[in-house]
Amino acid sequence: MGKELTVREAGERRVVAEITGMMAAPSMLVDGLGHDAAFVDLGRGDDELLVLNTDRSGLNAAYGLGLAGPECVGDFGVSHAVSDIVVAGGIPRAVTVALLLPVESTLGFVRGVMQGAADAARRYGAEIVAGDTKQNPKFALIATALGTVSREKRIRRSGARPGDALVVTGFLGSMLLGLIACKRALPLGDRAQRIVKRAIIEQRPPFTLGRAIAEAGIPHAGTDISDGLPGAIHAICDASDCGAVVDERRIPLHPELDELILASGLSSLQLGTAGGDWQFLYAVPPEHLSLLQQLAASQDARITIIGSITEDRQIAIRHLDGAWHRLERIEHDSFADDGNGIGHFSRVETSSSLRGAALERRHFEALWNRIF
Template identity: 30%
Template sequence: MWDEFDLIATHFAPLARDSDAALGLRDDAALLTPPTDGDLALTLDTITSGVHYLPDDPPDRIAQKLVRVNLSDLAAMGARPLGYLLSTAFARELDGAWVARFAEGLGRDQETYGIELLGGDTTAMPGPSCLTLIAVGAVPRASALRRSGARVGDWVYVSGTIGDAALGLRACRGELSGDGADLAVLCDRYRLPQPRVALGRALREQGLATAAVDVSDGLVADLGHLATASGVGIVMDAEHVPLSSASRRVLDTGMATLAALFTGGDDYELAFTASPEHDSEVRAAAEAAGVTIARIGAVTDGQDVEMRDRAGQRLSVDGMGWRHH
């Protein structure tokens, strides 16, 4: 059985080494000096073993996913990530090697995203591990992207590809057959999200997006959140939703439906709205951020999200597949 003070000293204190705010993890709280005239964006996510990740997932990937799902929330606001606090209630049966690999994953993403560990808490959990990360980001005062700014006539965009993670979960579990390289790509998309931090910041800095949300609950659900928050409707063209070639090949086998991809969640892409007159700037910003984007629909004066097929016919998701009205 490990000791929490040992774990902190060995694995977590080094992650806070370069942070003035963390006070060496040795004080009662972290002390963060916020950027002048800025707002702080604060978000948290909790993942539990057996629910949000698989118990035998690689520990470094679990750590990186925990970091990245939170950075995806910051990305949706166009915030610059500053640092994070971490609560690790580790299942008692985990050993020091597991924790070491977990900390390795954190260290890797600290480098990737320029963030630092600000503070935390480590305890032994008499049950499955329960891991909570709080990400702190900065945006200039009153400039954060919100879900609520979409205007009728705006175009709707999404970054990357949708549905890979939903298939990836099944691929990781060994529930899909097919090309091994495809399955590995999909499993990796489930385990290692790519938060669109640079894209979110560019859209905010250039004043391009009128509203944004990160796609975590599923594309349809998250567009619905954006529509509700903005008091608008969204018409989405199913055929324009970007899919990876790996996903397309799995779809072709009949092992999955488009509906499962559009509602599966865990994509951690950005969905956002922008005025059509800014289309070329939006595309340039995405290119500069190294992210593909696709226009998937438009904002209407309706309610909720309506999907259309190639012929313009309305589709709905009933949880099992596509159904024509």
Template identity: 30%
Template sequence: MKLEEIGERAIIDLLRRMFDRGQPHGIGDDCALVEWGDQYLLITTDVVTQRAHLPPTATPYQVGWFLVSINLSDVAAMGGYPLGFVAALALPRTLDLAYVRELARGMDDCAKEFAIAILGGDTKESGEIALAGTAFGRVRKDRVLLRSGARPGDLLAITGDLGRGGWGARELRAGSHVDRATELLMRPHARVEEGKLFADSGAVTSCMDISDGLGTTLGQMSQASRVGFEVDWAKVPVYTEVRALPTTDAQSLALYWGGDYELAATVRPEQADALLRTFQEKHHPLALCGRVISAPPNALIVDGRQETFEPRGWEHFRSEPLKP
């Protein structure tokens, strides 16, 4: 059986069964958890490859920013405070040194944005660019956010807006708005402050970052919490350029493409208004666009009609990457 026949999710399930040793919090959240006094040490890693992630229009600075930001997005999803970052860089021997300088500058600027440092790493020769980043963070044990914990009646909250990554990919494939589209794809902003607000509020029962599309995100949260979701399409915060598209196209980019790195959280209904006020005071957009129901399948409400909200999105080994 080939990996392309089963996809990334099934591969992760296989590895989880092999590696999970019955830890209090096992494999399956955005970060690994290590006991650290009254806190957890958060550890996450993400690989960026030339074929799967890097459009030919991406500058090395953007690539460096992207590598750090997508890892910090996982720390944000757990309600964590970032501590540091290390990277392993596999690079072709023919690559210009100027590329490495700009790559490092992008990494460093993103790290500075979140008040951490690049602490070290490794470099190796490779046939093509492949970059592995590892971020560390911390969170109080009584405030950690997991993918599990949602309960029927909780409300669904989403930071920012969805569809920027999808719109960027669509425009790049069409060869239009190239600079803007590349920037949207390669310069996500990890929602670290929003994750901290979620954790500190005591209102949030579960959380996950939206890296591969809301469809697959809610599918995984649904499985972790053994609940379902009902989402109102009209209330989903959608990137302006995407909302203007025909509904089918807009849903494809906003719900199923990915690359937005926003946060999806479930919120206790009696604390939702207070959480919204906190986000407004901090000038962080937050939208309530659905609710938790007792069981799957997940549902999408469109113009008063209930449709199946498919648990799909970007999936490595199956989805078609951007090509030069």
């Protein structure tokens, strides 16, 4: 018998596949495993489903850089867990928090973390209802978010259909740009400084817009972009048994950060791959795009069509130079990187290219022109 792979050697997707492959989905689990959150039918005979998600987080970048106190650690941990509830169409109701604490942690630090967690939960319309504390060599916060969703308005990763537009909320790359500006001590104007500082400190999902999108029943599928745009696109396409075409020029970067983007030397795809901005990706049928744009405008929110779902299983991206390549599934892997994504950010920043195999330009140009 050969030596078994370690989880670092296998990678996070393989670990998850091993776990889910040995589990039989219970009858109460609607749509099975593999979505941003679990949909559970409690058998009460009504249309409402329970929606659940558990996430682990650590000391985030804002705290490590001294940009905010321990409150931001608790805020991030709860926001991380709630993000998956919201993109799944759910209404957050309750949160549990478990703290894994080194023995040298101060009571002031613990109070700050929990204050941030409680404030975040209330911001999303929920309350912290239970938790646990345990000693651990390294700090971690494990949050479980519970919500409700009507059966017909739940949003899964599966369900995308050929012809659906791929739509991104907000801007991508701002958090990584902020880390680069801090690390390299790059000079920033007041406006750019405020934008990147907020992106580092307030790693929160587009809660109000996400709830409005779900309530209007707009998307066929959705997922958050916490681990990077390529991973999110692959997650929807894999679950929906379809492909996609994407234009790198359409990846939404903040227009006030143009000088910082130029100074970083990073491409739009690199910045979109970083993750950390906690936006959402939706597959939206063309007939719902007008309503989506109206909802976003009413909230002064940004949405961007970056591509389309295709019947062909290939996932292709047109780069800034017009060349078409396969979009590789590059994403944060908690076993390959450190637990908080810093290793992933560094790898994205130092990668000279994220291009996959070259694809036949004429075919995908024709396909793109037919769609758009």
